[in-house]
Amino acid sequence: MEMLLMGACLSIFGLAVACLAFGAATRESGEVAAAAPAMQKEAVKAAVAQRLPGPRFFVNPPARPVAAYSNVPIEALLLQIENHVRLEHAAAECFLESPNASLLHSRTISTLVN
Amino acid sequence: MIHADLLEGLEPHESERILALGKRTVLTSAAELFHLGDVAGCIYLVVRGRLRLTLPMRVRNQEENVLVEERSSGQTVGWSALIPPCRFTLTATAALETEVLALPSEALKSYLAAHPATGYAVSLNLSSVIGHRLQLFQAMWLREIQRMVELRCA
Numbered sequence: 017m018e019m020l021l022m023g024a025c026l027s028i029f030g031l032a033v034a035c036l037a038f039g040a041a042t043r044e045s046g047e048v049a050a051a052a053p054a055m056q057k058e059a060v061k062a063a064v065a066q067r068l069p070g071p072r073f074f075v076n077p078p079a080r081p082v083a084a085y086s087n088v089p090i091e092a093l094l095l096q097i098e099n100h101v102r103l104e105h106a107a108a109e110c111f112l113e114s115p116n117a118s119l120l121h122s123r124t125i126s127t128l129v130n
Numbered sequence: 131m132i133h134a135d136l137l138e139g140l141e142p143h144e145s146e147r148i149l150a151l152g153k154r155t156v157l158t159s160a161a162e163l164f165h166l167g168d169v170a171g172c173i174y175l176v177v178r179g180r181l182r183l184t185l186p187m188r189v190r191n192q193e194e195n196v197l198v199e200e201r202s203s204g205q206t207v208g209w210s211a212l213i214p215p216c217r218f219t220l221t222a223t224a225a226l227e228t229e230v231l232a233l234p235s236e237a238l239k240s241y242l243a244a245h246p247a248t249g250y251a252v253s254l255n256l257s258s259v260i261g262h263r264l265q266l267f268q269a270m271w272l273r274e275i276q277r278m279v280e281l282r283c284a
Contacts, residue, residue, distance in 0.1 A: 090189060090190055093190075094196070097187075098197045101196070101197050102200075105266065105270065108265075108266045109266065111269045112262070112266060112269065
């Protein structure tokens with residue numbers, strides 16, 4: 017009788033453990049399925065964020081020249097354009113003296129584009 | 131005696147004959163030598179001073195003459211006078227008191243036609259002046275395109 021009761025208890029315990037395990041497994045897969053669209057959205061957001069220009073090396077990217085020059089007096093703007101033309105002229109002259117790709121695309125210090 | 135890029139390599143007496151075809155003019159500061167679109171009847175050699183070559187540009191809904199190039203002593207300006215359709219494609223203004231020698235294009239063409247060796251040398255010099263402008267602005271244009279591409283791909 018004792019052996020029978022012990023066997024029944026073990027069977028019930030085993031059944032309970034199996035039910036818990038089954039329940040946990042079912043709930044987990046359901047949650048993953050429910051979370052999948054949200055995760056996809058996050059992945060898309062991350063990919064888009066990578067492609068969009070964002071802050072680099074702890075500094076914000078330079079503002080667009082159009083916005084930056086909207087408040088500059090026209091005389092100052094014309095002087096900047098003139099200075100830019102002179103610098104570009106000099107850079108082009110350097111390129112013509114020794115034609116190579118690095119001189120052609122050398123950086124400018126012109127305030128009009130920096 | 132004017133040392134001009136257009137007369138490079140010519141014998142002094144040949145240069146003098148060509149220079150004798152021209153007329154010296156002194157421009158006060160900010161005076162206009164020629165205007166964009168004008169009929170180009172003369173080619174100019176800068177004797178002293180500096181000329182600003184400009185093109186109109188819209189800046190904040192205002193038309194402004196923006197500097198494109200500067201020419202100084204010994205350099206040739208207004209070669210449109212020798213190239214069809216013989217109209218100036220820029221406006222030239224004196225940056226300071228400037229003296230130029232105006233060579234009438236018809237007189238120059240007649241002289242060069244009568245002296246083929248001189249004509250050949252002057253034509254080569256003119257090609258060099260035009261070619262330099264072309265190469266310079268080609269490089270400047272490509273630099274601007276490069277910046278535009280970098281801005282678009284940033």
